[in-house]
Structures are given as C-alpha cells and as structure tokens.
Amino acid sequence: xAEQVKVLGSWGSPFSKRVExxxxxxxxxxxxxxxxxxxxSQLLLDYNxxxxxxxxxxxxGKPIVESLVILEYIDETWRxxxxxxxxxxxxxxxxxxxxxxxxxxxEGVWKIMWCKEEERGKLVEEVLQHFGTLEGQLKDKxxxxxxxxxxxxxxxxxxxxxxxxVQEAIGMELVTRDKFPVLCRWMDExxxxxxxxxxxxxxxxxxxxxxxxxxxxxxxY
Amino acid sequence: MADEVIxxxxxxxxxxxxxxIALAEKGIKYEYRDEDLRNKGELLLKMNxxxxxxxxxxxxGKPVCESNIxxxYVDEVxxxxxxxxxxxxxxxxxxxxxxxFVDKKIYDTGRxxxxxxxxxxxxxxxxxxxxxxxxxxxxxxxxxYGGEKMNYVDVTMIPFxxxxxxxxxxxxxxxxxxCPKLMAWAKRCMQHESVSKTLPEPEKNYEFVLQMKKxxxxx
Numbered sequence: 001x002a003e004q005v006k007v008l009g010s011w012g013s014p015f016s017k018r019v020e021x022x023x024x025x026x027x028x029x030x031x032x033x034x035x036x037x038x039x040x041s042q043l044l045l046d047y048n049x050x051x052x053x054x055x056x057x058x059x060x061g062k063p064i065v066e067s068l069v070i071l072e073y074i075d076e077t078w079r080x081x082x083x084x085x086x087x088x089x090x091x092x093x094x095x096x097x098x099x100x101x102x103x104x105x106x107e108g109v110w111k112i113m114w115c116k117e118e119e120r121g122k123l124v125e126e127v128l129q130h131f132g133t134l135e136g137q138l139k140d141k142x143x144x145x146x147x148x149x150x151x152x153x154x155x156x157x158x159x160x161x162x163x164x165x166v167q168e169a170i171g172m173e174l175v176t177r178d179k180f181p182v183l184c185r186w187m188d189e190x191x192x193x194x195x196x197x198x199x200x201x202x203x204x205x206x207x208x209x210x211x212x213x214x215x216x217x218x219x220x221y
Numbered sequence: 222m223a224d225e226v227i228x229x230x231x232x233x234x235x236x237x238x239x240x241x242i243a244l245a246e247k248g249i250k251y252e253y254r255d256e257d258l259r260n261k262g263e264l265l266l267k268m269n270x271x272x273x274x275x276x277x278x279x280x281x282g283k284p285v286c287e288s289n290i291x292x293x294y295v296d297e298v299x300x301x302x303x304x305x306x307x308x309x310x311x312x313x314x315x316x317x318x319x320x321x322f323v324d325k326k327i328y329d330t331g332r333x334x335x336x337x338x339x340x341x342x343x344x345x346x347x348x349x350x351x352x353x354x355x356x357x358x359x360x361x362x363x364x365x366y367g368g369e370k371m372n373y374v375d376v377t378m379i380p381f382x383x384x385x386x387x388x389x390x391x392x393x394x395x396x397x398x399x400c401p402k403l404m405a406w407a408k409r410c411m412q413h414e415s416v417s418k419t420l421p422e423p424e425k426n427y428e429f430v431l432q433m434k435k436x437x438x439x440x
Contacts, residue, residue: 072313091297095293096290099287100271
C-alpha cells in the first residue's frame, strides 16, 4: 500500500514549515492541506481536538501534533538523512536548544510584538541576551547541526526568515549584523539552502500580513 | 569504568521528582544533592548557565538540563531496563505529546492557584480542572498511561500528585470529586516504590508553599 502523508498547515506559519522542511530533507512526498485558521475545518478539529492548532502530520490516517514532536516522529519513521544526532547526549543538547529557541527566543519576540510600551525595554534586553546565548552555540559551524541542517536549524526557522520580516513590519531591529554577525551569517546560509529556499513563504505577502496586523492593533513605537 | 551520576535537585520540585522516579525505575545509582535555590551553588550555575535551574543531571561530568529532556536521555542511555518510551514511533509521538501537554499546562496553571485570589484564582481553578479532565479522558480505562506499566507520561505527571493537596487547599476544591479516575491512577502509581519514595508528603509540600508565600508577600 502506498504511504499517505498529509500536512494540515498554513502557508505563512513557521511551525507548519518546520514539518515541511523535515519531510523535504528526507525526500518524503506529502500533500499539504491549507487550513483557514480563522475558520477551523472539521478535519483540523478532528485530528487535533486538544489544541486545535496546525501543524498536524497525518501519516496513513494517524495524526501527530506539536511541531517538535512531529520532527522526532519524522526522524524515527524515515531513518535516512537524520536530522537528530545519534548520540544520546548530543540528542539531549539538540532538544535543549530547540526548546530554548521556542520558549526564550520566539516567545521573547512574540511578547515584544504585543507588549505595552513601558514593558518593551526590559523585554528587548532579555530577548537580545537569549539571541546572544543562541549565537554562542554556532561558533564556527555552518549550521547548528554542523555541516548540514539539523533539528535545531529547523526549530530556529522563525529566526532564520520570519524574524527579519517582523522587524521590518514593526520598524524595530533586534538582530543586526553588527550585533549578531554569526547569527546573521547562519540566517544567510539557512535561507539560501537548496531545500529551505523553495518552501519559504513569499516575502511580500508575509510582510503585508504582518504590517496589516500591527497597524490594526495601532502599534506605536 | 563505573558511571558517575549526580542529580542537582530540590526535594519539592515536581520536575526533579520526574528524574528521580526515572532513575529509580531503572535502578541507577546516583548522588542526590538538594540545592539552595535562594543561594545557588557554583556547580549548579556552571552546569546550567542558561537557565540556572534544577534539575540538572550530571553524567560522567556532562550536564543534561530540563526535566523531560533528562528523562528521555536516561531512557535512551539505560535503555535495557524499564523502558519509559515505547519502541513504535507513533506511540512515542503520543507519549511525547502528552508529556508536553503536562509540561505546558499543569505547573503554570497550578501555580496560579496558590499565587492568586478572587476571580483570577477562580478562573485558574476552572482551567486547571479542565486540564485534569483532559488528562483523565486520555487515560481512559488503562491502569497507566503506558498501558500495563508506567511510562514517560506517568513519570511526567505523577509528581504533581504531591502538589494536589496544595492546589486543593489553595483553590478550595476537590480533585477527587472532579477526576476520580485520575486519583485512582495516582494511588496506583504510588504503589511503586520509585514513586512513593520520591514524592514528599503532601502536607510537607503545603507547608513549604505557605512559607514561600509569606516570603514572597503573597497572601
């Protein structure tokens, strides 16, 4: 029986793109079913009743949710082109940094996007510290995964591509080349990667959405 | 060469308890160090410079941080005894999902029960009960989340049983009345020495929280 792989996702979502990137790196064919997040489909609600969120990977009819959980599943199911290290200690480190990216970097930027003006200074200081910590992990490696993209690079995709657009939309620079030269070098490598580049959402469309959302909430800087 | 395993922890931490239970299930000998979190030691700061938190497992000098990551590490290194994750990738994904659910929902909402009052506390209590009911529904009629044996999800969740009394007393509600099956599951887990010898007495936990509240100036 032919394998059936579907992704319930959204064209602009970095979490959705994590899953697609992992599948592409493993050369797994899949069907992407675009979800309207303002009007959630019965399919999405059936397959992710707990969180009602995308992405959802559906493999031969069985759903897997939460992007980092999905990445582990993908690596364990399609064992070629590993995205996780094999060594248990290195694997623990990869999991640690993926969690750090989600909870400190991405969450930090998210808070800045929606915070009150008086809170902004402290939040910016905190997130810059987190970016510095993350940058320290790169050292002279091409990717977090070494010579090739690994799970941590995939987890950092928001920083790799979306962050630049968010900064432009809100008129605020967090990660700049002079402050974070190593991280910016990684961002260039990441978006230029032959498997990453084709699946990145179109820049102008994404930027327009961010700008519209921030204008609607009367962002003031 | 014998393994050197050190655990930097705090007796009342549900996150630390997860690691202690996993180590006990696998019969791993380790040195337990109870840390003073108000005056963090050099070793803790060196081994977890990013978060400066417990638990930290130090295995042959190398630190592993974040409780669920430590438990998975322990399961992978000492894989020949008492496996906590199944071998099937789909079942592993389900286990990881539920462990992630516990991680994201239980502690933070539970904390609101003893740090807030009035409407905020009431709303947190309702939210908390909702999460417990979701977990109870997932358990279904199984004796454990792992089926016939405790697994990664059981280990992630059971430490909060020692905190139930604190939550109930703070929010003035009964978990048993809302989730009898979950309570039955907890008592079943407590029959395991790895759990009963790890979880502190609920009263001791409550006393600790009351002292902390006083110190933090929370009524």
